[in-house]
Amino acid sequence: AKNPIRVLVTGAAGQIGYAIVSMIARGAMLGPDQPVILHLLDIEPAAEALKGVKMELIDAAFPLLKGVVATTDVVEACQDVNIAVMIGGFPRNEGMERKDVMSKNVSIYKAQASALEKHAAPDCKVLVVANPANTNALILKEFAPSIPEKNITCLTRLDHNRALGQISERLDVHVGNVKNVIIWGNHSSTQYPDVNHATVATCDGEKSVRELVADDHWLKTEFITTVQQRGAAIIKARKLSSALSAASSACDHIRDWVLGTPKGTWVSMGVHSDGSYGVPPGIVYSFPVTCEKGEWSIVQGLKIDEFSRAKLDATAQELIEEKSLAYSCLN
Numbered sequence: 001a002k003n004p005i006r007v008l009v010t011g012a013a014g015q016i017g018y019a020i021v022s023m024i025a026r027g028a029m030l031g032p033d034q035p036v037i038l039h040l041l042d043i044e045p046a047a048e049a050l051k052g053v054k055m056e057l058i059d060a061a062f063p064l065l066k067g068v069v070a071t072t073d074v075v076e077a078c079q080d081v082n083i084a085v086m087i088g089g090f091p092r093n094e095g096m097e098r099k100d101v102m103s104k105n106v107s108i109y110k111a112q113a114s115a116l117e118k119h120a121a122p123d124c125k126v127l128v129v130a131n132p133a134n135t136n137a138l139i140l141k142e143f144a145p146s147i148p149e150k151n152i153t154c155l156t157r158l159d160h161n162r163a164l165g166q167i168s169e170r171l172d173v174h175v176g177n178v179k180n181v182i183i184w185g186n187h188s189s190t191q192y193p194d195v196n197h198a199t200v201a202t203c204d205g206e207k208s209v210r211e212l213v214a215d216d217h218w219l220k221t222e223f224i225t226t227v228q229q230r231g232a233a234i235i236k237a238r239k240l241s242s243a244l245s246a247a248s249s250a251c252d253h254i255r256d257w258v259l260g261t262p263k264g265t266w267v268s269m270g271v272h273s274d275g276s277y278g279v280p281p282g283i284v285y286s287f288p289v290t291c292e293k294g295e296w297s298i299v300q301g302l303k304i305d306e307f308s309r310a311k312l313d314a315t316a317q318e319l320i321e322e323k324s325l326a327y328s329c330l331n
């Protein structure tokens with residue numbers, strides 16, 4: 001039998017936390033034959049709720065779940081973890097300034113970075129979900145210099161999956177037959193959902209999404225804004241932000257990273273820019289990536305048209321501004 005993998009979930013008493021822990025314990029993240037030990041971290045005001053989550057995990061009697069560490073102590077939470085899913089953070093409440101939210105999250109991510117650096121397994125893979133996800137990941141990297149840069153990523157897979165979903169609805173094809181959409185840039189409303197290279201598997205082979213949709217106007221306007229604004233639409237409908245889909249997409253992100261992407265398929269991940277596609281280095285930016293043997297690499301050589309170029313640059317610009325706001329909070 002395989003040795004258990006230790007998975008840290010921060011913000012585990014929250015909405016996404018509640019949804020993701022059972023997915024992980026059922027093998028949706030690391031595979032149906034991979035035992036796991038869950039490390040759950042939340043803060044003192046949520047300590048009772050966290051206990052409740054642990055009780056439910058015990059009650060569900062998951063065969064793959066070999067242990068649960070539920071704690072409000074960040075050091076205990078990070079001890080020897082192989083995967084860290086960072087969902088805990090300070091929410092943006094109505095009327096709060098961007099700078100104040102940034103400042104709260106910068107201090108949280110700075111502290112958690114140090115704990116991961118000192119106590120996590122040396123090859124720990126980190127996924128930041130909490131917003132501002134790209135910039136939280138950047139801060140985490142800054143304060144965990146011994147964790148390889150390649151091991152620190154942020155979640156844009158939910159946006160990627162939303163884009164697949166919109167194309168599937170529009171063309172009335174199963175979502176599993178749609179692939180290779182791209183989310184470029186920030187997990188924010190400046191992200192660029194790009195279908196220029198996306199395809200659909202049909203009985204006559206693979207066809208391009210652009211050809212099948214045959215409505216450039218829709219692809220350049222409503223499709224993009226629907227994906228960009230989907231989070232807000234969910235909040236409007238549920239009076240709560242997306243949780244099930246966020247949790248499921250976070251599992252997809254780690255699963256593909258660890259176990260590999262299918263041949264001929266790429267996914268979107270927020271990773272450190274190496275300058276590919278003219279995106280400035282020094283920011284965490286969502287790119288199309290393939291994964292093999294636990295390593296992602298940015299898909300190279302895709303043609304970027306003028307329309308896309310402007311969108312790639314605009315979302316990079318926003319990330320540069322977020323970065324300087326974050327750094328101004330460090331002092």
Ligand code: NAI
Binds near residue numbers: 016246
């Ligand atoms: P939530 O408010 O239900 O849960 C957040 C949890 O984090 C709470 O239990 C809170 O006590 C905990 N927490 C706060 N500070 C913490 C700290 N320092 N250490 C550990 N835990 C801490 O929020 P929800 O709905 O679960 O969302 C979590 C985050 O994920 C938010 O920042 C949200 O904006 C973000 N998000 C990101 C998405 C993405 O695609 N990247 C999609 C959806 C949400």
